[in-house]
Amino acid sequence: MGHSKAFHPTYDEDEILQQDNTRAIEMIMDTYGDEIKRLVYTYMKNTADTDDVTQEVFVTIYQKLNMFQGKSSLKSWIYSIAINKCKDYLRSWHARNKRLKEKLTHAAHSSENTNETPEEYYMNQTESNQLLNQVMDLPIKYREVITLFYFKELSTKEIGQVLGMKEATVRTRLARGRDKLKECLSQERGGASHG
């Protein structure tokens, strides 16, 4: 599918923070590159924007590295920068305009063909990916907590720090996200079963 897993060495937080900024950013990219890019993809849902935004994320990390005070883990700090960058991008005029165009194009062709991008086609191949597709279709506020909790294995406390919200809100969103998934899946299966 045009994406191969490159081997990258991984480093621990202390090791990274002892280096100068240039070396540190290289180590950060080796350690967190894949997971940050995947995280960005869950917001962007297309590879072109994912490439651009991921690049921006690492440039920002490099620029702000001296400001990292160690109050949270390096991983949480990197995640919060990545998430903020994604949200900034999605809020931008450029992204809104692009989404509107996509919606209009999709609406115009929806009756004739499925209009799937190659990425969507790949993801739809297996039945086991049905749930993952449903996660990707959730509203962002639910999608992000589910991604961070289940796929990135962050605790609700860490998610709260990363997203700048209370732990209770994270838990509520997780529960609502799960409910929405159940609802979508049962609708898709004809409303007969419940997950």
Add this chain to the structure above:
Amino acid sequence: MDKQLKDLKTNYEDNIPTSFTDHDKQAVLEKIKRTEHKQPAKVFPFYPKMLTGVVLAALILIIVISVNNQPNMFIGSSDESAEQHDMAGVDESQSEQEAEISMEDSTSDSDMEIRGSVNARFVPESVRVGDYYGTMEVVDVNRQGEKTTVKFNGNMELFGDFAFEGDQLRFSPHENTIPNIPLASEDVVDDILFYLKNEEFIRSEYSISDQQSLENSNQEYLLDVVGMEYTYSPNGSTVYLEVFERVSNTYETTIELSKELLAVYEQYKSSLDDRELRNLNPIDLFKMHYYAQNQDDEEVLYSLYIQGDMYGTPNSDKYFNDPFFERDDTVKENEKMLYQKLLEVDVFEEVYVSQDEAIIQFDLDTPDKKAFRLIKDHKLDVWKVAWLPMQ
């Protein structure tokens, strides 16, 4: 569901069709290099500031010379000019004092001092209730020893950043908005400590929990200041800013018109008389706008907009005849899709941003809340839809 999602981690890692390659890594490193090469331009920010300072100083010098040559220049004989003079809260001796300050500023090399001279300056010893400084009115003065506390009411917008000082949030106004702030005649902005009277509100409004949340945010903060408590002391002044707190109502409702609102709508449709809209809340106008759009009631849709060039609304001739404003089939189809999505929303928040402006906020499938803007027509005492209302 919990277990299913836990098991999904491998699928997520395998099936998100993307990975961070060496090519990506090189692209980031090159971008960092390019960014760093651009930075030397910022090494000389002093020159443009100095240039601005020199121009300002020259301007002040010209004004001072003109005043000295024609001492009666600003003292008119009419009551009106006397009143204006009083409004400015500047008596003759104060003007002289300010002129002296300005002269001092103009001869100083410090950019900060020159910049300070454009602020509305009050003299702590003589400031009085009722005086105006810029857009702020003095409402209380309290003198205790060397300290003078002056309370202001009014309206000014300040851009700036926040920082934590211990547990307390401190505000640093940006250079371009500093001239909006009334300052004591001997104060320099950088020496004043700005705090917030309603800090809790600001924290929740901007989701500021700790220093980390500030560092993570790229946001530029805009404060809508409605009050200020300025405590002047020769040893350092402190200012507490009071920020406008939005009033909001939450409605658990849908966008569909109730029987009563539908009756008002039909009445309005037949007369297009804005007086029919009296007693309606912003949320009602919001619903009527989308109803009109969905019904293709072009005349109602246009009539619900606040009218006038000053609001950016085109006149009726342009709106109905210029192809630029035509709602073609694609636009209509898009609007219908939006209407269907809006029908699924069941909570709306009506926020009164000011006395003249309200927004309706709601969640669609987007990262941020949608906001629909309405403007109050005070003449008719009705809310109308802002031109291009969706934000």
